Amino acid sequence: MITFSAAARATVGRPSGMRIAPGPVQCWVGMSEHSDPARATRRSGEELREAILDAVLCELFERGYAGLTFDGIAQRAHTSKPVIYRRYATRAQLVLDALVRRAPADLPSASAGDLRTDLMELGLALGSRFEQIGITTVRRLIADVDDDLLPQLAELAAAPAEAALQRVLDAARARGELGPEPLPDRIAKLPLALWHHEMLFIGHVDEAAVADIVDRICLPLLTRRV
Incomplete structure (x- = not known):
């Protein structure tokens, strides 16, 4: 909160x-x-x-x-x-x-023990944070932000989420859930891109949407061994 x-x-x-x-x-x-x-x-x-x-x-x-x-x-x-x-x-x-x-410090800081659960918890936490701020506020901010304010917008929207996702991926790699090769940057950040798309264009991200994104797209790509 x-x-x-x-x-x-x-x-x-x-x-x-x-x-x-x-x-x-x-x-x-x-x-x-x-x-x-x-x-x-x-x-x-x-x-x-x-x-x-x-x-x-x-x-x-x-x-x-x-x-x-x-x-x-x-x-x-x-x-x-x-x-x-x-x-x-x-x-x-x-x-x-x-x-x-005043950004809430409510993103998961510790692993729940497996990659899917960690991704689900992170996606739901980001959705909750987004709903607190509100879709109208987010959209109007994006419209009003100029180049000088982009670093602050990134600090609000991107930096905490990217750090939390990196913790999730690091924990998964330590457990052996990820393949041996480093993940391409775009694949590693794909969960955030999909959740942000859902928030901005749909207006919310619920548990069903998070599960669909995690199970059908993110897990197959993140855990592939080739």
């Missing part, structure tokens, strides 16, 4: 003036240390950044990417638009930084 900063978590359990936003991520908005205007003017550096990024996620999951505005973020973070503009030039920069910063 996407997480929030200590400041945002500190608002949990405070009943006065608080509401829980709908959607896959809970946003606690109400009386907190950020609600004091005098304190807000003194915030800087990482403390201010944390407040802005928490506000971005809350606005994103309440209003969607299209409804995300610098005005709404500034109001929720108890800061001003010029302060945000000094750090972020575009909405895509804001959303990417917030999602990278």
Whole structure:
């Protein structure tokens, strides 16, 4: 699950003036240390950044990417638009930084004992992460990202998944499930390419889709001995 900063978590359990936003991520908005205007003017550096990024996620999951505005973020973070503009030039920069910063650390880190199970668990975990962010947000981000933001997009979408898949393949090779020859790069990354295609063009990836991709395509290619 996407997480929030200590400041945002500190608002949990405070009943006065608080509401829980709908959607896959809970946003606690109400009386907190950020609600004091005098304190807000003194915030800087990482403390201010944390407040802005928490506000971005809350606005994103309440209003969607299209409804995300610098005005709404500034109001929720108890800061001003010029302060945000000094750090972020575009909405895509804001959303990417917030999602990278709060990306859930929920991809499998240990092997379950066999290649098929590991691939299934990874595919389902990626699908769950994708659904938390949402298809509309992902598609709009891709449309808005320029060359300067591509490294951040890769950090959000590709790098953690590639590292997790490499752990799966390394464990499988150590157990003798893979052939003796190194896997071509495109074959090694094929599971991710197929899952990402399913997410982007179908809109979700469920257990049946993961199993079909793993059993009919990935396992035969990954484990072939020629």
